Amino acid sequence: MLDPRLFRNELELVQQQLKRRNIDFDAAGYLTLENRRKDIQVKTQELQNERNTRSKAIGQAKAKGEDVQPLLDQVQDLGDQLKTAESELTAIQSQLNSIMEGLPNILDESVPAGKSEADNLEISRWGELPQFDFEPKDHVDLGEPLGMSFELGAKIASARFVVLTGKLATLQRAIIQLMLDTHTNQHGYQETYVPFMANADSLRGTGQLPKFEEDLFTIKNDPTFYLIPTAEVPVTNIVRDVIVDAKQMPLKFVCHSPCFRSEAGAYGSDVRGMIRQHQFEKVELVQIVTPEESAQAHEELTAHAENMLKILKLPYRKVLLCAGDTGFSSTKTYDLEVWLPGQQKYREISSCSNFKDFQARRLQARWRNPDTGKPELVHTLNGSGLAAGRTLIAILENYQNQDGSIRVPDVLRQYMGGLELIK
């Protein structure tokens, strides 16, 4: 959520900033509502004040043994007035709130203009593209003989599910273990285990609700639970309604979890293979930092994700997402795209975002600033470090041999009992 004070004081600026996201914000309409809110709220609070004072007077009169009937007569119609004013206020506040909840974050100045993926800005490339003296296969052709079955996934659940058996399942687990170990031992993150279902408050806190409900799987339950689309949701919600001790900042969490996405808007795209699944494994990095640290933390977190690709020796590029491609809650996002020889393309394998105080405001996640002694909103960041399913794909395709066998990357062998070749 954006800062309501920004709307009161610098409405044109907000409007201008939202324009970068192609949002035509109705400032005049907002202003009308906001002015009404102000009137009603002031009126309501005046009435509340009157009720409180009069009630107190009644109490005091009674204590002295005076006749309170005249006082009671005076307040007779106050209750009704107050009730009307209060319900009016609630209505307009929820109206304003739903406008605010539907507005995306303001973009960082460094975010380039643009509409789609095509306008993203390439920042850097790393690694040599592998050269094959044969036609490289894609991960489906490589995977199926080794224990990757989309048929079984479909039988057990539906399309966009997969079953991995044997060394491929082990490989995915090895990838996850390597990532967790690296982030905890070398990058200073705390390993975390969380629920894989979350309630509506949690999803509202990180920004998936109310606007993106159709992207989520829901659990029939009262109250409704949602399958997490990313560990970002449960992990970031650790600090919901919390005032973090300044000494504990920054908080750095790493969490492996399955992720569940309905892919409601993705009909027909990436239907082949493991690229886009309803369920996939991911290792997520989350940082809770002070406002002045967040820009630097964003660079570091991205570097931590990049390091995984480096130690796996997977060629990738880093892109800065343009205005149109940057997610709802984010101010600035770097995507890491790994090279897939089977597609002859770079494909997203990590997305690292700085949300600044946008999620924190929804979450009421704060820290106590020692300079002011006051609670202030934290900044939240997260990034995949990395998506394990897509890492598996990248390894299959980049480490393939002509006979369809797969070399196991050096750093993964210790997690696979020394295995060097999957065949």
Add this chain to the structure above:
RNA sequence: GGAGAGAUGGCCGAGAGGCCGAAGGCGCUCCCCUGCUAAGGGAGUAUGUGCCAAAAGCGCAUCGAGGGUUCGAAUCCCUCUCUCUCCGCCA
């Protein structure tokens, strides 16, 4: 699933219609005192929010959550959530 107990500030804990944003204790911060340490004395110490550019100030809201009764609710009533104990079932 059955039976019971509970939820109050950073923590413990009182409070049972008005004088309660809430006693007391612990903790924490600052000050004083004692050559150091231990002990002692004093002051302060919730959050959100409205009016306001902001501060100050003055309000409003918040005692698990949501409703209700009442002039007035931490306190009474209803619903829900969570925690704990016992029984049953269970990885």
